[in-house]
Amino acid sequence: MARITAGVATSHVPAIGRAIDTDQTQADYWKPMFDGFEFSRKWEESEKPDVVFLVYNDHATAFSLDFIPTFAIGVAEDYAVADEGFGPRPVPAVEGHADLAWHIASSVIQQDFDLTVVNKMDVDHGLTVPLSLMFGQPEKWPCKVIPFAVNVVQYPVPSGRRCYNLGKAIRKAIDSFSEDLNVQIWGTGGMSHQLQGPRAGLINQPWDKAFLSDMVDNVARLVSIPPEDYIREAGSEGIELVMWLIMRGALDDQVTELHRHYHVPASNTAIGHLILKNGNNS
Amino acid sequence: MARITAGVATSHVPAIGRAIDTDQTQADYWKPMFDGFEFSRKWEESEKPDVVFLVYNDHATAFSLDFIPTFAIGVAEDYAVADEGFGPRPVPAVEGHADLAWHIASSVIQQDFDLTVVNKMDVDHGLTVPLSLMFGQPEKWPCKVIPFAVNVVQYPVPSGRRCYNLGKAIRKAIDSFSEDLNVQIWGTGGMSHQLQGPRAGLINQPWDKAFLSDMVDNVARLVSIPPEDYIREAGSEGIELVMWLIMRGALDDQVTELHRHYHVPASNTAIGHLILKNGNNS
């Protein structure tokens, strides 16, 4: 039986990708940010997940305004790394897990989530930056990845509660997959940031820190946050945090916190990171 | 306030489009089928709807396997008529109602239906054949159209109950639109037919006739029909009938039947047609 062993939350800023790809992770500006992921890379080396179910958002890369799916699941065998305007990041292509992805798609649609099923899509920094943060710079990613794209660009975006309930449906799907697989679910994006307008640069550290804590043991508060509160308190792009709730919904009510990291700034963004072991047995 | 005044159900076979476009509607084969729509065209002339919310499915035209949305709503100003392999049908382009479409999209997403929002798409016979049946061959379609595409091609497709509940959400959205508009909702596709395999040509007249009756006053039975029953009883393509349930969900519990027509065959398909006035005041 496939089982979700852990949930990972992490921001996914493009500048982080650039810092890695241009070998600046030890520069003064970046070092404190990357230091917080050292534990995580070592932990992944011992965890050796078979599959990462990776919740992210497309940033006007695979999806133009012609076609905006609220939720899209990738069921392909592989995914090319997108050219976001500077050429593709120099990272390995992403291998999918079509069997599990199709199983999840089928199960979750039958649980009344109206997914778009995607056989071909290029993946942008939203997906590749978390892989780099957690796995470093291997020749080949050490596991398969199921990309799950959430619309957080064009309003209305799905509510935090909808996302959390979707996480529960994904959990049910993974639990019912017959192959023995170590599956992690990652929720990416956030934390507070605003990239646009005269209010750009907004960072709300107390709000972010409360969010990190409540991800562990008070998710009920988080699922009730309406979109306007994310915008007001965490900046217009802080809404990405609803994707963390998909991850949280897929875990047990009780989880064990293995690691937490918070750093300001990375470019315009507050970096938040959590590793939650599924269940309360440590 | 916008209001849904009526629901229309009708099949949408490509051969019907060809019969219209090549002037064969009075041929022996076709006449009885088209006669059943004479009432409907006259009725539309006096109803003069402002907008038709048209539920249909794309038949591997706008959506390839690269990208299959469970539910997609068109929010564009206009839609081109698709070339399905013989050149586009010689019918007018379709004008959208972007204001109302966006309003519905926003409302329905906030009611936890995970729509894909589409700004550009060509529309195939699934959409244009019903327009021809109901409006004849005008220079210009007499109303605006909001295309709503449902995946009934790649399993799992949305359940009948999910479709019915979606209809209720659409109703709520239309009821809350401030402009005074006469809106009809059409559910298209069906009735029994199977286009593939050694069982092709299946037609289940008693089943279809019961479905037509229960659309009027026993929809509770219909929403409980599981997908495998559609396949077994109404042929592999009979599953299109779940789209009628979206239309039915958007109407009052009580409706007044204005017109019913049933004819076998049109090419491989049993043709069913209903006009339901919203509410039980005739």
Place this chain on the structure above:
Amino acid sequence: MSEPRPYDDVPGTTVFDERMARKGYHLNQFCMSLMKPENRERFKADNRAYLDEWKMSEDQKQAVIDRDYNKMLSLGGNIYFLAKIFSSDGLSFQYAASTMTGVSEEAYLKMMLAGGRSPDGNRYKSEWEKN
């Protein structure tokens, strides 16, 4: 992926579920390409050469060349995609359906005019096996 489905016992019918969609991805995308006139021309000029541009199995290619629609269905083809092939050939859905049922187009048309194939005896595979 191989759990049984409640529709697996319907005879003479291939439900296009994820098992089939995966098998048929390249076959169906090839079909989709026939919506462009220039591709139709190239395909008609040389079926084999055009098919060789696609990541399809040899079985799939041969089934296309043979216009064996039942075979294509069993190899993951979906009927709405396969329709692009017989449309390119200038043939109708009714003709294609008749070839899948193994009768002449005339006999098929006659059956449809008489009300179509009855569901009686055609609901379960077991009913077909008896005969």
Place this chain on the structure above:
Amino acid sequence: MSEPRPYDDVPGTTVFDERMARKGYHLNQFCMSLMKPENRERFKADNRAYLDEWKMSEDQKQAVIDRDYNKMLSLGGNIYFLAKIFSSDGLSFQYAASTMTGVSEEAYLKMMLAGGRSPDGNRYKSEWEKN
């Protein structure tokens, strides 16, 4: 379409909802076209000529030529789409953000290093109007 939204009172912020998405459709699709190197080259060679190929308003075109990102936002641009413009110019998100806040990139960087813009005083338009 003009009902107020609960986020309308957030200052200095344009939420990309359907009101903006409709306004900005062609502007954003133009931006998307800059993901192709050949389009970037043509755009860079002659901004105006390239923009004239798109169904954009004159205001939108002028805002692009002026690299006035706040103006583009007000005309329906979405920041992830607009990013294709400053990426084509070889400029960073941080630089673009600084131009939108009306300070130098240096001053903006300093603010970020000091922990970013505080939410205090920046939650409601009324707070900005007082100042």
